[in-house]
Amino acid sequence: MLVLAIVGSPRHNGRSNDLAEAALRGAASQGATVEKLHLIDFDVRPFTGQGGSEEGANYCPAELSEAVATADALVLTAPVYWGDINGLTKDFMDSVALPVPQGNGLPALGAAIAGGSGKGLLSGVQSIYHWFYHKQMRAIDPTPVSRFSLADALQSLEHSGARLARMTQQRVSFTGDNSDARWPDVVAWYANLPYLRDGPAEEFLLLARQLLREAGPGVDHAAVERYDAALAARERGDLATAGRLATETYRILFH
Numbered sequence: 001m002l003v004l005a006i007v008g009s010p011r012h013n014g015r016s017n018d019l020a021e022a023a024l025r026g027a028a029s030q031g032a033t034v035e036k037l038h039l040i041d042f043d044v045r046p047f048t049g050q051g052g053s054e055e056g057a058n059y060c061p062a063e064l065s066e067a068v069a070t071a072d073a074l075v076l077t078a079p080v081y082w083g084d085i086n087g088l089t090k091d092f093m094d095s096v097a098l099p100v101p102q103g104n105g106l107p108a109l110g111a112a113i114a115g116g117s118g119k120g121l122l123s124g125v126q127s128i129y130h131w132f133y134h135k136q137m138r139a140i141d142p143t144p145v146s147r148f149s150l151a152d153a154l155q156s157l158e159h160s161g162a163r164l165a166r167m168t169q170q171r172v173s174f175t176g177d178n179s180d181a182r183w184p185d186v187v188a189w190y191a192n193l194p195y196l197r198d199g200p201a202e203e204f205l206l207l208a209r210q211l212l213r214e215a216g217p218g219v220d221h222a223a224v225e226r227y228d229a230a231l232a233a234r235e236r237g238d239l240a241t242a243g244r245l246a247t248e249t250y251r252i253l254f255h
């Protein structure tokens with residue numbers, strides 16, 4: 001069983017690569033064959049055609065499409081640029097030849113690294129999972145990463161990679177005779193994945209939580225107070241106040 005990792009960063013040895021390596025270590029621990037490809041090594045071009053999605057394959061090198069089509073599971077890691085995945089990764093998603101019936105039930109795992117301020121770690125990983133969803137893949141464990149959570153993410157991705165490899169032993173396609181008939185099953189699966197519905201307030205809460213955890217026991221008391229107040233505001237459904245308080249927590253702890 002082949003677990004294929006695609007690295008979307010133009011940097012071969014950046015953090016997206018580290019995340020992919022962690023997932024592949026986990027997959028290899030389960031006896032999977034693993035392979036890693038860097039998009040920057042291929043001539044992936046932006047879609048500039050006039051037709052529909054099927055024309056996209058002209059913009060993705062055939063060997064890259066073939067590698068994806070023959071994989072039993074997919075790992076996709078990407079850097080966050082201005083709150084979203086980088087263009088190279090999006091161009092790959094737009095053009096790789098993986099028809100939906102072939103994507104149906106393909107085990108998939110994605111991680112996005114917002115390695116600067118951390119902003120965009122959720123919106124970035126959500127973009128990857130939008131693609132998994134539209135291809136009707138069976139995606140697991142969305143992994144939003146900042147530099148404050150990198151060590152934890154590397155650990156959790158090893159577990160996720162191992163889980164992904166185990167899923168290849170018995171691939172479970174979504175039920176339905178065609179892609180339209182499968183949506184109820186697909187939607188139900190994605191409804192249970194974490195992070196996919198979270199907006200900016202939740203993103204700052206997550207970053208605040210990561211910074212608090214990193215700061216440890218000696219953490220600034222004012223930051224803890226604001227974070228607790230943010231959680232209380234979210235609990236009573238006041239996301240605007242929760243977001244304001246979470247950004248204050250972040251501002252105190254950001255380094």
Ligand SMILES: Cc1cc2nc3c(=O)[nH]c(=O)nc-3n(C[C@H](O)[C@H](O)[C@H](O)COP(=O)(O)O)c2cc1C
Nearest residue numbers: 009014015016079081082083114115116117118119
């Ligand atoms: C054009 C550009 C925009 C960026 N925007 C963000 C951002 O919105 N949020 C963030 O946390 N980091 C941002 N970064 C930093 C990258 O996410 C960070 O360098 C990351 O580690 C890149 O992934 P890589 O190490 O795999 O190359 C940006 C970097 C570039 C080059």
